[in-house]
Amino acid sequence: xxxxxxxxxxxxxxxxxxxxxxxxxxxxxxxxxxxxxxxxxxxxxxxxxxxxxxxxxxxxxxxxxxxxxxxxxxxxxxxxxxxxxxxxxxxxxxxxxxxxxxxxxxxxxxxxxxxxxxxxxxxxxxxxxxxxxxxxxxxxxxxxxxxxxxxxxxxxxxxxxxxxxxxxxxxxxxxxxxxxxxxxxxxxxxxxxxxxxxxxxxxxxxxxxxxxxxxxxxxxxxxxxxxxxxxxxxxxxxxxxxxxxxxxxxxxxxxxxxxxxxxxxxxxxxxxxxxxxxxxxxxxxxxxxxxxxxxxxxxxxxxxxxxxxxxxxxxxxxxxxxxxxxxxxxxxxxxxxxxxxxxxxxxxxxxxxxxxxxxxxxxxxxxxxxxxxxxxxxxxxxxxxxxxxxxxxxxxxxxxxxxxxxxxxxxxxxxxxxxxxxxxxxxxxxxxxxxxxxxxxxxxxxxxxxxxxxxxxxxxxxxxxxxxxxxxxxxxxxxxxxxxxxxxxxxxxxxxxxxxxxxxxxxxxxxxxxxxxxxxxxxxxxxxxxxxxxxxxxxxxxxxxxxxxxxxxxxxxxxxxxxxxxxxxxxxxxxxx
Amino acid sequence: xxxxxxxxxxxxxxxxxxxxxxxxxxxxxxxxxxxxxxxxxxxxxxxxxxxxxxxxxxxxxxxxxxxxxxxxxxxxxxxxxxxxxxxxxxxxxxxxxxxxxxxxxxxxxxxxxxxxxxxxxxxxxxxxxxxxxxxxxxxxxxxxxxxxxxxxxxxxxxxxxxxxxxxxxxxx
Numbered sequence: 001x002x003x004x005x006x007x008x009x010x011x012x013x014x015x016x017x018x019x020x021x022x023x024x025x026x027x028x029x030x031x032x033x034x035x036x037x038x039x040x041x042x043x044x045x046x047x048x049x050x051x052x053x054x055x056x057x058x059x060x061x062x063x064x065x066x067x068x069x070x071x072x073x074x075x076x077x078x079x080x081x082x083x084x085x086x087x088x089x090x091x092x093x094x095x096x097x098x099x100x101x102x103x104x105x106x107x108x109x110x111x112x113x114x115x116x117x118x119x120x121x122x123x124x125x126x127x128x129x130x131x132x133x134x135x136x137x138x139x140x141x142x143x144x145x146x147x148x149x150x151x152x153x154x155x156x157x158x159x160x161x162x163x164x165x166x167x168x169x170x171x172x173x174x175x176x177x178x179x180x181x182x183x184x185x186x187x188x189x190x191x192x193x194x195x196x197x198x199x200x201x202x203x204x205x206x207x208x209x210x211x212x213x214x215x216x217x218x219x220x221x222x223x224x225x226x227x228x229x230x231x232x233x234x235x236x237x238x239x240x241x242x243x244x245x246x247x248x249x250x251x252x253x254x255x256x257x258x259x260x261x262x263x264x265x266x267x268x269x270x271x272x273x274x275x276x277x278x279x280x281x282x283x284x285x286x287x288x289x290x291x292x293x294x295x296x297x298x299x300x301x302x303x304x305x306x307x308x309x310x311x312x313x314x315x316x317x318x319x320x321x322x323x324x325x326x327x328x329x330x331x332x333x334x335x336x337x338x339x340x341x342x343x344x345x346x347x348x349x350x351x352x353x354x355x356x357x358x359x360x361x362x363x364x365x366x367x368x369x370x371x372x373x374x375x376x377x378x379x380x381x382x383x384x385x386x387x388x389x390x391x392x393x394x395x396x397x398x399x400x401x402x403x404x405x406x407x408x409x410x411x412x413x414x415x416x417x418x419x420x421x422x423x424x425x426x427x428x429x430x431x432x433x434x435x436x437x438x439x440x441x442x443x444x445x446x447x448x449x450x451x452x453x454x455x456x457x458x459x460x461x462x463x464x465x466x467x468x469x470x471x472x473x474x475x476x477x478x479x480x481x482x483x484x485x486x487x488x489x490x491x492x493x494x495x496x497x498x499x500x501x502x503x504x505x506x507x508x509x510x511x512x513x514x515x516x517x518x519x520x521x522x523x524x525x526x527x528x529x530x531x532x533x534x535x536x537x538x539x540x541x542x543x544x545x546x547x548x549x550x551x552x553x554x555x556x557x558x559x560x561x562x563x564x565x566x567x568x569x570x571x572x573x574x575x576x577x
Numbered sequence: 578x579x580x581x582x583x584x585x586x587x588x589x590x591x592x593x594x595x596x597x598x599x600x601x602x603x604x605x606x607x608x609x610x611x612x613x614x615x616x617x618x619x620x621x622x623x624x625x626x627x628x629x630x631x632x633x634x635x636x637x638x639x640x641x642x643x644x645x646x647x648x649x650x651x652x653x654x655x656x657x658x659x660x661x662x663x664x665x666x667x668x669x670x671x672x673x674x675x676x677x678x679x680x681x682x683x684x685x686x687x688x689x690x691x692x693x694x695x696x697x698x699x700x701x702x703x704x705x706x707x708x709x710x711x712x713x714x715x716x717x718x719x720x721x722x723x724x725x726x727x728x729x730x731x732x733x734x735x736x737x738x739x740x741x742x743x744x745x746x747x748x749x
Binding site: 130 | 594595598599602603606607610640643644647648650651652653654655656657
């Protein structure tokens with residue numbers, strides 16, 4: 001029997017265990033959708049924009065650990081994916097994007113909705129390929145899923161010309177993959193690991209620096225065991241947060257630009273940085289020349305290209321975080337570093353993370369209210385990008401039941417809402433809270449409709465300070481308060497009058513409460529700390545009673561800053577407290 | 578201080594890649610995207626038609642070169658990478674030089690130069706000569722420099738370096 005490429009595609013999805021596809025229709029995938037019509041086991045989720053689809057697949061993948069899948073048409077459908085693909089690439093999230101393509105005889109002719117999406121995405125994806133022969137289709141799809149989920153995970157794009165998909169061919173789907181240029185590392189080099197352990201034994205002031213790799217590998221439990229066994233303080237990157245319970249006595253805080261004073265000072269004073277699954281990004285190191293000046297560095301990462309790239313490393317170890325941590329646990333005796341731990345903890349008491357808020361709702365209180373209201377529930381938080389993201393990162397309590405997903409590497413505004421939708425669809429038994437700024441929320445605001453239509457009970461918190469706060473903060477601190485296009489309330493008629501005594505700012509647009517209502521749901525506005533708990537609880541109850549997403553808009557002062565801050569390219573000595 | 582030695586040195590890499598549309602773009606684009614400057618790149622199919630072999634020449638410091646090799650190895654399309662910077666290998670480049678507007682006397686001079694450099698005159702016109710030179714990059718540079726000094730109208734096409742490892746002493 002022979003079947004079309006489109007039919008084979010449906011079979012392939014089943015074989016890969018795909019139950020959900022985030023898909024937007026278009027001319028070049030219409031026959032593919034037709035083939036999927038006969039497979040009710042595969043749910044197609046219709047976003048309102050392709051960028052929504054790819055962030056949903058991303059959120060779905062983060063929440064479920066499975067590969068997220070999206071399917072869009074050629075041309076504009078495909079180009080709308082680019083930000084989401086780059087985002088997944090940066091944060092090592094396994095997704096496979098299928099794009100329709102014009103038939104091969106039209107490729108290169110500037111046909112309607114033709115774009116060389118392979119050329120466009122080549123350098124922001126882990127792997128991209130166009131299927132040029134019907135008989136290669138099954139193998140290419142198999143490889144796409146394998147590449148996406150293995151090694152350092154990442155996004156794969158498969159471009160599907162309509163003629164190839166229409167052609168009849170074999171029904172078989174391969175069971176094995178063998179790509180001669182791609183052999184992800186699975187083992188751990190014991191020689192290197194033993195050297196690292198010896199270094200740990202000799203260290204007086206060691207710290208664990210934990211990145212997103214530990215979370216991706218699902219090694220949170222092992223990490224906690226290891227930290228406790230060696231009694232070594234743990235600091236995390238933004239992506240690594242939650243790798244050990246944030247209430248754990250050995251957890252110090254986040255390192256980097258908006259990390260805690262104690263965590264940054266610990267890195268500055270440490271004599272050994274034992275890094276697992278991080279890449280020493282510029283937001284972590286600041287000025288590389290003055291980063292961790294007293295420390296030797298052990299670096300464990302699954303990707304050899306991440307090692308000794310930004311900082312020189314004394315012991316490089318290429319390995320999966322979980323495998324490496326398990327090996328270290330089994331090859332070490334318990335250690336104590338009580339005095340060092342006490343010292344680091346004392347720095348936290350010297351300059352604890354805390355906000356002193358004079359007007360509006362306190363960002364810290366918003367997050368702490370979420371901590372309390374969701375303490376007993378398995379909860380997924382997603383954050384958008386900006387000040388609220390850093391506040392979420394600083395104050396959210398994370399543990400195996402409470403996870404935070406955010407756009408760590410790319411910093412793509414518009415991630416917060418669609419990723420929450422994807423996460424909720426993947427994990428319907430969990431509570432989902434999407435934390436947004438008023439700027440980023442508007443970047444994918446249209447996905448409110450998706451959340452409503454998918455009947456997703458979730459709480460969407462919007463920190464509304466009427467500003468693009470993170471950039472405004474830089475303008476406050478480094479540009480003498482010369483605010484340039486960072487006010488979202490600004491109208492044309494404000495020109496020359498902004499900041500003048502007696503001048504009242506125009507009303508903010510849009511009205512988020514009415515937005516929620518326009519989408520057929522409910523919105524709440526919080527203007528004082530005292531309303532937080534009751535309002536969020538009421539919103540959650542409404543959401544769950546009606547299976548709808550609700551908006552809780554919190555009015556935050558535009559003058560709140562994310563602190564501490566180490567300016568980009570500066571070192572620990574320049575920390576602003 | 579975590580700063581590395583930044584002395585630049587000439588490097589050579591021999592790369593086995595999938596012989597597929599877009600692989601050259603993947604490799605060259607990755608290099609440009611990360612600000613690695615390629616001096617020379619050549620590609621051709623090998624004894625196995627599904628595999629192409631590239632010879633890439635570039636100048637970089639040690640740390641950057643390590644990173645370049647890792648990044649190349651990361652590419653799914655790259656099957657194998659050989660660093661032949663310090664290996665014993667044969668490296669040659671084809672060079673065409675067309676000298677225009679030369680007199681009879683000058684043609685004689687060109688032939689003498691060709692003889693010394695081992696170049697082949699492969700075409701000839703009323704007042705022009707075309708030389709073919711298969712030699713090392715350095716030797717080709719010398720020949721070009723000399724001819725440009727002597728003649729005003731010189732047209733040059735270089736093929737880029739191709740390299741292959743020497744047959745080992747044991748095999749010999």
